[in-house]
């Protein structure tokens with residue numbers, strides 16, 4: 753599993769260790785290179801990921817993501833999982849399980865589909881829940 757921000761063609765770079773769909777985020781490649789990036793260069797404005805305990809835990813264990821860990825869902829993840837479920841209707845533990853079952857390429861395709869507006873065919877942010885142009 754690469755942890756450099758260079759190989760964007762590698763679908764693993766688009767998925768955070770915790771199961772977040774990194775490349776669906778509007779700031780991906782704008783001010784954040786995803787949670788796997790280790791480049792502390794000027795393009796990285798979102799630096800909080802380097803203090804993330806879940807990210808560090810996955811890396812320390814030599815895993816790709818929490819879906820490969822027998823402790824899913826551990827106490828470290830629970831507040832984040834709760835927040836994502838409540839605010840964004842995103843089940844991060846299930847994301848991890850599905851990345852493990854489907855593989856990252858197929859799972860990313862499913863996410864792209866999920867966050868493409870059926871009306872205007874444009875991608876929308878997972879954090880918006882639905883296309884903001886075609887509301888409701």
Ligand code: SF4
Pocket residue numbers: 768769770771772787800801802804805806807832
């Ligand atoms: S919780 Fe950690 S690994 Fe997950 S998206 Fe946030 S910074 Fe990245």
Ligand code: SF4
Pocket residue numbers: 805806809810813815817818821822823824825826827828829
């Ligand atoms: S499930 Fe918990 S213990 Fe396992 S790698 Fe993820 S954060 Fe670490």
Ligand SMILES: [Zn+2]
Pocket residue numbers: 869870871872873874883884885886
């Ligand atoms: Zn739309």
